[in-house]
Amino acid sequence: MPVPKTILAIFSGAIAVAAGIWIGQNVNLLPIEASENAPVYDELFRVLFSIGTVLFVGILGLVVFSLIKFRRKSGDSEDGIPLEGNLSLEIFWTAVPAVVILFVGIYSYDIYDRMGGMNPLAHGASHDHQAIATQERVWGGIGSGSISDKADSTISPLPIEVTAMQFAFLFHYPEGDIISGELHVPTGRRVNMRMESKDVIHAFWVPEFRLKQDVIPGQPTILSFTPTKPGRYPIICAELCGPYHGGMRSTVVVEKPSEYEDWFNKNSKIPVLET
Amino acid sequence: MIFANPSSPEKTSERLQPTGWLRYFSFSLDHKVIGLQYLICGFIFYLIGGSLASAIRVELTSPISDFMARDVYNQVLTLHGTIMIFLWIVPVVNGAFGNYLIPFYVGARDMAFPRLNAVAFWLIPPAGLMLISSYFITGAAESGWTAYPPLSITTPATGQIIWIISVLLLGGSSIFGGINFIATILKLRQPGLKLMQLPMYCWAMLGTSILVVLSTPVLAGTLILLSFDIVAHTGFFNPSMGGNVIVYQHLFWFYSHPAVYIMVLPAFGLVSEILPVHCRKPLFGYTTMVYSIMAIVGLGLVVWAHHMFTSGTPPWMRLFFTIATSFIAVPTGIKFFNWVATLWGGKISLNSAVLFSCGFIINFVLGGITGVALAQVPFDVHVHDTYFVVAHFHYIVYGGSVFVIFSSIYHWYPKFTGRMLNENIGRLHFVLTFIGFNLCFAPQHWLGLNGMPRRVAEYDPQFTFVNQLSSAGALLMALSTLPFLWNVINSAMNGPIAGDNPWRALTPEWLTSSPPPVENWEGKAPLVNEPYGYGRSTKNPKSPNDGERDTK
Ligand code: HEM
Ligand SMILES: [Cu+2]
Ligand SMILES: [Cu+2]
Numbered sequence: 155m156p157v158p159k160t161i162l163a164i165f166s167g168a169i170a171v172a173a174g175i176w177i178g179q180n181v182n183l184l185p186i187e188a189s190e191n192a193p194v195y196d197e198l199f200r201v202l203f204s205i206g207t208v209l210f211v212g213i214l215g216l217v218v219f220s221l222i223k224f225r226r227k228s229g230d231s232e233d234g235i236p237l238e239g240n241l242s243l244e245i246f247w248t249a250v251p252a253v254v255i256l257f258v259g260i261y262s263y264d265i266y267d268r269m270g271g272m273n274p275l276a277h278g279a280s281h282d283h284q285a286i287a288t289q290e291r292v293w294g295g296i297g298s299g300s301i302s303d304k305a306d307s308t309i310s311p312l313p314i315e316v317t318a319m320q321f322a323f324l325f326h327y328p329e330g331d332i333i334s335g336e337l338h339v340p341t342g343r344r345v346n347m348r349m350e351s352k353d354v355i356h357a358f359w360v361p362e363f364r365l366k367q368d369v370i371p372g373q374p375t376i377l378s379f380t381p382t383k384p385g386r387y388p389i390i391c392a393e394l395c396g397p398y399h400g401g402m403r404s405t406v407v408v409e410k411p412s413e414y415e416d417w418f419n420k421n422s423k424i425p426v427l428e429t
Numbered sequence: 430m431i432f433a434n435p436s437s438p439e440k441t442s443e444r445l446q447p448t449g450w451l452r453y454f455s456f457s458l459d460h461k462v463i464g465l466q467y468l469i470c471g472f473i474f475y476l477i478g479g480s481l482a483s484a485i486r487v488e489l490t491s492p493i494s495d496f497m498a499r500d501v502y503n504q505v506l507t508l509h510g511t512i513m514i515f516l517w518i519v520p521v522v523n524g525a526f527g528n529y530l531i532p533f534y535v536g537a538r539d540m541a542f543p544r545l546n547a548v549a550f551w552l553i554p555p556a557g558l559m560l561i562s563s564y565f566i567t568g569a570a571e572s573g574w575t576a577y578p579p580l581s582i583t584t585p586a587t588g589q590i591i592w593i594i595s596v597l598l599l600g601g602s603s604i605f606g607g608i609n610f611i612a613t614i615l616k617l618r619q620p621g622l623k624l625m626q627l628p629m630y631c632w633a634m635l636g637t638s639i640l641v642v643l644s645t646p647v648l649a650g651t652l653i654l655l656s657f658d659i660v661a662h663t664g665f666f667n668p669s670m671g672g673n674v675i676v677y678q679h680l681f682w683f684y685s686h687p688a689v690y691i692m693v694l695p696a697f698g699l700v701s702e703i704l705p706v707h708c709r710k711p712l713f714g715y716t717t718m719v720y721s722i723m724a725i726v727g728l729g730l731v732v733w734a735h736h737m738f739t740s741g742t743p744p745w746m747r748l749f750f751t752i753a754t755s756f757i758a759v760p761t762g763i764k765f766f767n768w769v770a771t772l773w774g775g776k777i778s779l780n781s782a783v784l785f786s787c788g789f790i791i792n793f794v795l796g797g798i799t800g801v802a803l804a805q806v807p808f809d810v811h812v813h814d815t816y817f818v819v820a821h822f823h824y825i826v827y828g829g830s831v832f833v834i835f836s837s838i839y840h841w842y843p844k845f846t847g848r849m850l851n852e853n854i855g856r857l858h859f860v861l862t863f864i865g866f867n868l869c870f871a872p873q874h875w876l877g878l879n880g881m882p883r884r885v886a887e888y889d890p891q892f893t894f895v896n897q898l899s900s901a902g903a904l905l906m907a908l909s910t911l912p913f914l915w916n917v918i919n920s921a922m923n924g925p926i927a928g929d930n931p932w933r934a935l936t937p938e939w940l941t942s943s944p945p946p947v948e949n950w951e952g953k954a955p956l957v958n959e960p961y962g963y964g965r966s967t968k969n970p971k972s973p974n975d976g977e978r979d980t981k
Contacts, residue, residue: 183874183875183878183879184878184879185878185879185880194807195807195808195811198805198807198808199808202801202802202805202808206798206799206801206802209794209798210794210795210798213765213769213790213791213794214791214794216769216773217769217772217787217790217791220769220772220773220775220777221772221777221779221783221787224708224772224773224774224775224776224777225776225777225778225779226709226776226777226778226779230776231933232709232776233709233710233776233963233964233965234708234709234710234774234775234776234963234964235710235774235775235964236710236711236962236963236964236965237710237711237713237770237774237964238711238712238713238714238715238961239713239714239715239716239717240713240714240770243770244714244717244763244766244767247762247763247766248717248759248762248763251758251759251762251763252756252759255755255756255758255759255801258755258801258805259751259752259755259805262751262805262806262807262808263748263751265805265807266747266748266805266806266807269807271744271747271806271807353579353583354577354579354580354583355577355579355580355674357739357814359814359815359882361811361878361879361880364810364811365810365811366739366810366811366813366814367739367741367810368739368740368741370668370674370675370740370741371579371668371669371674372668372669372671372672372673372674373668373673373674373675373741375741388880388889390880390882391882392739392813392814392815392882392883393577393814394503394572394573394577394580394883394884395580396503396580396583396584397498397499397500397502397503397571398499399503399884399885400494400499400882400884400885400886400887400888401494401887
């Protein structure tokens, strides 16, 4: 008995969806997750990757299938069916993308909120970061969100001032008056960075943190993150800034709190006060 | 102001113009000559821009900067981007095919303003030559095609100023063209031809021209201010003088996001002409196609800040632009489903034109999917300004627009020259281009996700192999140009004679001789009310628009 066409179509559609979802969930295209918002990012990535794969495989399949199934046999000079449109079909494929987009939008809003994107200034700005507490206009990057709040309650955030220039980053730790070309940060403690450029636009990017923020002359920007995984990761300038842009790199060293403490005490210019 | 009046014998293109090959070097007023001038001139610039791209890919086969000096690399990068956008894709999808086809489609004997049309074209070669010669004089601009200040203010001034002047001239050319297309489509339509009966390419060009006219002046103004900052040391965008660098980005992208639609909407229109002919079916969903073009035009004007998600934009602005950008995918999606539905149930000839059009559909869908992902702020903060974005927009501008340009050349070459191209060489060209393109750009998604920023001459050695893979793809793309060049040059002299209408197409450009006479039709212009009336022949042996055929 021949299988009805609709069943075949539904079946192949289901296979495309299953394959898409499987690929999206199981093929890893991303580097190590080394900050609190990296797993959140990767969750969004896997969802978008799954949806994208389903759509791509679906359309690819339809195009290839049509080209094979409906190709003109030699000698056939007839025309195809005079089909000019089909309102319900067209409504259908307006509605489906609209719903998918709506879902993606709401979902990514949620992710953005969990990363702390919605209130970059409200939290990190007020406490213990003098520079930000002043009245100057500070433009936000990803800020402190609900995830970071948990870490927040026990340990105060680590303020760092970042200066970018052609072609290097400088990190200044106001707490110990340390100036370093390498960024040292402890795991589990939120870092509040305030960044400014001395010349042209640069960008601070750590792929393992899934974060990037332009560093702009004349306009400070801020960025907060909480490192989770010890290791050495690249800091990359991501905005064309001149001939040596490709070489404008540094390293972020994420250490266990005790190791970070050692580094800090060794380099601090302000004597540690008894508590 | 003189309108070419299609129903009167009045001539707008002067009769006393050079004929033969010489007219392609003249200030011809014939829209067909101007169209081909745009096409050939654009293709020459494409070869130059392509050589620069090859130089970039050679540099990137090794992780250190060893093939050219670092500042030369940035100049090559800037020239490549500027040439490909302003001297190849924009002039060809708009100027070349627009000039050639639009008068036919509205039933006119020429464009509304033939002189302005010739001026618009003749702005391009000097602007392009000036841009390229800047490299040999003092060094070209080296701040990328985006020319963000303060970098563009601090890099060597001469190259940057020449860059600005060239882009201003090219923008002017584009505005002249846009005004001309709007006037021609709205005012020169033949009596009896309704707007909703126009071939889809007219709608695409109408939408595109609206974008051109609304947004290009903003770019012009911005670049003039930038040039003041450079030569007169004003401080509009110079932070050391109290200027604001973010304002430049807003103004720049207010033009340059619409610019991406200026590159791709006409391509959508061209595909809508090509597919029905070779599928022998009407274009599916004409009305929704028209509305989605107009929706793209409207939305396209309010999405620019998605290029600035990491520039320190406030959260509300990030959200607004995420939503607006995402929704562009809806009208875009409609068009793709409609094309697939046009294929469905057709009698498809698998020739080079169809292959390139279907290649476009596949590539563009991938580029659109990564586009929607990039529109999500949290996604974008990781991959902005990386090779992921490079992959995204090459899937759109190369996999989209350039594939369509090739498809269109295969489709209209018989009309342009009166001769047929060699189909086997055409298919070889497609296979090489499709494989080369995907090999070159697909791996770049991974590079961007894993930490390779864009616009760099040196990179982390862990990316060497994947970059070499990408360069191998680029080599294949470069090689694929050779069979194409051989095909178009050889066929112009030795190709089989095409006849008036080798594809049995219904749109008006085919209802005249190939190549067409100076004023398009010897006699009365045919009235084509059903440009997509395929498939009637089985029920009704008289094919649509039949009585209208030009009897010369
Ligand atoms: C579904 C539709 C599309 C969406 C949602 C979309 C979205 C985006 C986004 C969000 C970016 C910024 C990425 C970043 O820099 O971080 C971008 C970049 C870009 N897009 Fe698209 N895009 C779409 C279609 C197009 C089209 C049709 C074109 C051109 C024909 C295009 C060409 C470009 C270019 C050239 C860039 C890079 C500009 C640069 O930084 O130099 N895109 N796209
Ligand atoms: Cu840089
Ligand atoms: Cu855009």
